[in-house]
Amino acid sequence: MAMKAVGEGFGQYDVATPDAAGMVASLSSFGYSLEAAVADLVDNSVSADAHTIDVVFTWLGRDSWIAVVDDGTGMTPAELVTAMTVAARGPKTQRSASDLGRFGVGLKSASFSQARQLTVSTATSGVWHTRTWDLDTVERHGEWRLLHGADEETSAVLDELRDRATRGTVVLWRRLNGYHSDAVDGRDEKTQQQFYTEARRTEAHLGMVFARFLRGSRLRLTVASTPVEPWDPFLSNHPSVHRLPVEELPLGTETVRVEGFVLPSAHRLEKDEFERAGGPRGWLDQQGFYVYRRDRLIVAGNWLGLRGLRREEKYALARIAVDIPAETDVEWGVDVRKSSVVPPVGLRGHLRRVARQARRQAEEVLRFRGRIAARTHSGRLVYAWSVRRLDEQVTCRINRSHPLVRAALRPGAERKDVHALLRLLEETVPVITLRTMHETDSGDDPEPFGGAGPADADATAIARRIYEALVLEGYSPADARERVRTYPPFDQLQGFWS
Known part of the structure; x- marks a missing residue:
């Protein structure tokens, strides 16, 4: 870490520049899962008004790679450098209504958690501009050396992914963590199976996180060439779902929307409906609050640490949608990964009340299989x-x-x-x-x-x-x-x- 003393007396200060290698290690340790890291890249594509986003998984043994390709507005060279700079835009930066970003580190922290080489190629009107972070280079020189262009092998992959497009953005991960090793052989079927299992898990996660965007024609998203289907945790269109009254809770000058759902028990669902309604993590783990920020799912099935609420099998049918304005990120404690929140103190009592109502009704449905109302x-x-x-x-x-x-x-x-x-x-x-x-x-x-x-x-x-x-x-x-x-x-x- 370089330091430079400036000024004299009480006003004197040191300019403490973070060590590049240490910062890389920190950004690489944010705790992203692969699917959460890919979701962070998709956020950027959605913010760039992309209509089509392809997440590409390619198995080549130790040279396997993952890319996110979109047809969004793209970036100018200056915008590309800003996007590749760590925390170039802080949480208080003015953002558009469609911008899903928060801290300005998502692209870098998500990418560094999964790969040693990050390359971004982008175009606004036919001319492609490319920059590369090579973490080996950063650590070797101790400087944030953002490389122009890409090496020969990476350029060949980019040419394939851009496929004569005149605008959009390609984010490419190479030298993947866990795979870029001499011990990984391209003929290793077990490791290859693991690689594509992660692709399927990513597909399910994106279908949950971006479900609201995937409905209708708002967004087309694929993973490993498979269209991502939206997952509705509330079975909103099922006739046996019980909806609790919508509540609009004030938070400062903004409003938080809360709506509870009690899902039908298994005997009212077809077998495939029941299995799909269980979600990526299963019925027990998908109960609780679903927190959305600008239609993007932040928390999927969690009682948010509220006192007296814990995950129990008898409440598996209770799910509650919470829509928070992006302007209340600070109050909700939205983290860098956009994967956890802490409810504001002033709303906890209201959220607990709604949760208890939903849990009570869910327990009744489970106990009596939804028969009570029909027999009163x-x-x-x-x-x-x-x-x-x-x-x-x-x-x-x-x-x-x-x-x-x-x-x-x-x-x-x-x-x-x-x-x-x-x-x-x-x-x-x-x-x-x-x-x-x-x-x-x-x-x-x-x-x-x-x-x-x-x-x-x-x-x-x-x-x-x-x-x-x-x-x-x-x-x-x-x-x-x-x-x-x-x-x-x-x-x-x-x-x-x-």
């Missing part, structure tokens, strides 16, 4: 099992008031009633309720009689016995069918009662 007009619910928690002790008993149980216990009960009861008990073991009370995690819940849809012969036979038992107890045929229709699991099946 049908009188007291009758389940074959009764699960209770008393003094921290969970008990599970057969409900003796269930009509089929009463029929089976009646003196001289017919064998078919007993067999029907046994099958009903087998198919309605209260796994969901027990798991919720115990707060355990399992994805293997049985669906009674195979799940929602037309009832099979077994289910129909049991429903028939319940119907006949109700008629014997004095119910009219119509009332008996109505009550069968409200009994689990027949409320989710189709048959003579529906």
Whole structure:
């Protein structure tokens, strides 16, 4: 670190220039994952009004490379040098409404975390300008030597990526961390598989982070030639999603928009819908707040460290969208990687209240599989099992008031009633309720009689016995069918009662 004393007396000061090698090491250690680093580059493309962005993964063993290519407005030579300079624009720099940047270090810190060589080539009207950061050169000379142009191999790659385009920007990473090693062989299928697994993970991450941009024709984004599909964490168009009222929370002169969603349980989703709704990290880890800044997702599924809120399986269906203005970055503590926030003190109580409401309703959906609202007009619910928690002790008993149980216990009960009861008990073991009370995690819940849809012969036979038992107890045929229709699991099946 070079120092130069300036002035005299109390006003004297030292100009302390950071050591180039030390600064490189610091920027390389920001903790970016590969997918988060690529997302930072895509931010720049979106800010440059790009309509098409291609993320290219090319496997060449130790010479493998990754590039982000866009058709945005491009940069002049002066703008390119500014973009390549660390922190050339601070967080207080005036930015356009579409600019997703914050600190002016994203391109460099994201790139240095993944590669030893960063090359950017850009054009505004047919003439391409290129600059390169070679970290070996910076460390060897101890200076921020931003190289003009690119070496021969890199230039060949750039020519391929630009493909006669007259404007846009190419960001190219070479000498990738973890791959640029003599131990990596281009014929190593295991390492190659790992490389393209990271590409698929990046694709899923970008589909989540830039979902709002990908809807409609606003943006076209590909990863390894595969179109990125937007991932909607709230299943906004599904008819069984419960939306909480939108709240507009004041923060200084700005407004924070908050909307809670309670997703439907698995039996109301097709198999592929359920798997996709789980998101890149799975149902348990995707619950919580989703914080957006200028439509770009910052936090994906997190309770933001709010007191009394922790990730639990029974709240897996609760997701809350929070839109924060970029002007409130300081209040929210948006970090360099744009991957974490700290809620402002004045909003924490409101956020906690919305979260508790969403969590409470999510727990009810999980416990009763969304049946409560449909049955409130049908009188007291009758389940074959009764699960209770008393003094921290969970008990599970057969409900003796269930009509089929009463029929089976009646003196001289017919064998078919007993067999029907046994099958009903087998198919309605209260796994969901027990798991919720115990707060355990399992994805293997049985669906009674195979799940929602037309009832099979077994289910129909049991429903028939319940119907006949109700008629014997004095119910009219119509009332008996109505009550069968409200009994689990027949409320989710189709048959003579529906």
